[in-house]
Amino acid sequence: xxxxxxxxxxxxxxxxxxxxxxxxxxxxxxxxxxxxxxxxxxxxxxxxxxxxxxxxxxxxxxxxxxxxxxxxxxxxxxxxxxxxxxxxxxxxxxxxxxxxxxxxxxxxxxxxxxxxxxxxxxxxxxxxxxxxxxxxxxxxxxxxxxxx
Amino acid sequence: xxxxxxxxxxxxxxxxxxxxxxxxxxxxxxxxxxxxxxxxxxxxxxxxxxxxxxxxxxxxxxxxxxxxxxxxxxxxxxxxxxxxxxxxxxxxxxxxxxxxxxxxxxxxxxxxxxxxxxxxxxxxxxxxxxxxxxxxxxxxxxxxxxxxxxxxxxxxxxxxxxxxxxxxxxxxxxxxxxxxxxxxxxxxxxxxxxxxxxxxxxxxxxxxxxxxxxxxxxxxxxxxxxxxxxxxxxxxxxxxxxxxxxxxxxxxxxxxxxxxxxxxxxxxxxxxxxxxxxxxxxxxxxxxxxxxxxxxxxxxxxxxxxxxxxxxxxxxxxxxxxxxxxxxxxxxxxxxxxxxxxxxxxxxxxxxxxxxxxxxxxxxxxxxxxxxxxxxxxxxxxxxxxxxxxxxxxxxxx
Numbered sequence: 421x422x423x424x425x426x427x428x429x430x431x432x433x434x435x436x437x438x439x440x441x442x443x444x445x446x447x448x449x450x451x452x453x454x455x456x457x458x459x460x461x462x463x464x465x466x467x468x469x470x471x472x473x474x475x476x477x478x479x480x481x482x483x484x485x486x487x488x489x490x491x492x493x494x495x496x497x498x499x500x501x502x503x504x505x506x507x508x509x510x511x512x513x514x515x516x517x518x519x520x521x522x523x524x525x526x527x528x529x530x531x532x533x534x535x536x537x538x539x540x541x542x543x544x545x546x547x548x549x550x551x552x553x554x555x556x557x558x559x560x561x562x563x564x565x566x567x568x
Numbered sequence: 569x570x571x572x573x574x575x576x577x578x579x580x581x582x583x584x585x586x587x588x589x590x591x592x593x594x595x596x597x598x599x600x601x602x603x604x605x606x607x608x609x610x611x612x613x614x615x616x617x618x619x620x621x622x623x624x625x626x627x628x629x630x631x632x633x634x635x636x637x638x639x640x641x642x643x644x645x646x647x648x649x650x651x652x653x654x655x656x657x658x659x660x661x662x663x664x665x666x667x668x669x670x671x672x673x674x675x676x677x678x679x680x681x682x683x684x685x686x687x688x689x690x691x692x693x694x695x696x697x698x699x700x701x702x703x704x705x706x707x708x709x710x711x712x713x714x715x716x717x718x719x720x721x722x723x724x725x726x727x728x729x730x731x732x733x734x735x736x737x738x739x740x741x742x743x744x745x746x747x748x749x750x751x752x753x754x755x756x757x758x759x760x761x762x763x764x765x766x767x768x769x770x771x772x773x774x775x776x777x778x779x780x781x782x783x784x785x786x787x788x789x790x791x792x793x794x795x796x797x798x799x800x801x802x803x804x805x806x807x808x809x810x811x812x813x814x815x816x817x818x819x820x821x822x823x824x825x826x827x828x829x830x831x832x833x834x835x836x837x838x839x840x841x842x843x844x845x846x847x848x849x850x851x852x853x854x855x856x857x858x859x860x861x862x863x864x865x866x867x868x869x870x871x872x873x874x875x876x877x878x879x880x881x882x883x884x885x886x887x888x889x890x891x892x893x894x895x896x897x898x899x900x901x902x903x904x905x906x907x908x909x910x911x912x913x914x915x916x917x918x919x920x921x922x923x924x925x926x927x928x929x930x931x932x933x934x935x936x937x938x939x940x941x942x943x944x945x946x947x948x949x950x951x952x953x954x955x956x957x958x959x960x961x962x963x964x965x966x
Contacts, residue, residue: 429906486900486902487903
């Protein structure tokens with residue numbers, strides 16, 4: 421079976437990340453909150469972010485989705501810690517490019533999250549990967565406005 | 569059978585198990601579309617030249633053909649629409665306010681497709697009516713006694729699928745209609761998942777309205793039909809205005825054409841109608857009860873094989889016709905779908921436009937395999953092997 425393409429997307433680290441997500445749950449105190457959906461597939465993601473001195477100092481997500489969306493949310497929440505909203509906005513742009521193109525020069529700023537680049541070979545799954553990132557950018561720029 | 573579908577020559581290794589979403593098309597349909605555009609293209613109901621007259625005849629003969637196919641009393645009861653969604657929205661917008669008074673009551677099953685759910689939900693809002701969504705069983709099939717019990721005195725309208733699109737169960741429409749009519753309620757039936765898998769007789773069912781799509785019965789996309797009982801259509805006003813649908817237009821007022829063209833404003837999808845006629849003709853010539861039984865048996869073989877896989881939930885039951893929904897515990901349906909796609913197996917994963925059902929089952933989505941007349945044993949075997957492989961892959965077994 422030719423599963424190389426699959427293996428590139430479902431790296432062991434991604435399967436593990438989805439099964440044991442970091443920052444999964446809810447925060448008692450937070451400054452930003454958003455619920456986003458992928459209406460074509462029913463994925464729901466609830467994201468809370470707490471800020472201190474202009475940087476993200478805590479974050480949590482909950483909801484449900486596929487391996488890609490859960491792993492991506494877990495990696496995203498880990499990578500945005502200690503970052504400013506402006507930095508996060510840039511990261512989200514870079515991540516989006518990476519997932520669509522498969523390679524970008526500034527992938528380094530994404531840290532471990534760059535492991536998701538294999539998704540670019542599966543156009544139908546791009547939205548799964550970008551859901552959490554777009555939620556972060558949206559909530560940090562729109563100050564807690566939700567789509568509910 | 570399969571050799572009549574050029575799609576499978578273009579995709580010789582593809583296992584296509586998504587006919588509930590849309591069917592593949594027989595050569596007979598493609599020939600009819602090509603013939604229409606090469607030889608017969610003219611606008612209907614207008615031109616006085618022979619070609620236009622002949623095309624109008626052909627177009628109207630499909631109306632009779634659809635009436636016969638559904639066992640309607642007459643062609644006057646058949647309205648051409650863009651498909652099931654369009655048909656159901658037409659009933660909800662045009663007939664809904666007549667059927668459901670302010671403060672009335674609408675009943676739908678908890679397993680309806682969004683297209684037979686939202687139009688009624690929105691009608692209920694407009695009419696400040698009670699909108700009742702009835703329970704489902706844990707396997708996703710409709711709880712029929714609960715549905716019947718919900719049809720109380722004061723119920724004005726009941727909307728149900730004849731065959732549901734996730735669990736694939738067939739509702740006892742005639743029984744539901746009897747209860748509804750006893751209570752003075754109208755019944756609208758979504759036949760999208762039924763027409764390609766069973767014989768339909770709207771008079772025997774007693775349905776007041778019945779909707780279906782051409783593309784789910786081996787016909788073109790963008791065309792479908794609405795059956796409406798003649799005495800009810802007489803009370804139903806048009807909701808789209810324009811060419812074709814009038815009797816007379818004056819500066820300050822207009823009158824409407826009689827019959828179904830009242831609801832077919834503008835140049836209709838003529839090629840679609842001709843194509844749907846060709847598809848229905850092909851279907852009636854080529855697909856008999858025995859062929860449909862084979863299709864059902866394939867679905868049951870799949871259900872049986874899937875039930876033998878550990879950590880796997882199958883929705884529906886062995887009465888479910890051609891649709892098999894399932895989930896592997898701990899593996900999201902989208903991941904399963906991607907895995908299967910890599911092995912050239914096309915199935916559907918998602919909420920299947922049935923979010924109220926997903927909410928009742930407490931799941932975000934299912935994997936759904938659905939059969940058409942071209943599927944075979946090999947398709948079942950390949951899918952079952954691939955599902956087993958997906959389970960091993962995502963659970964990190966072996």
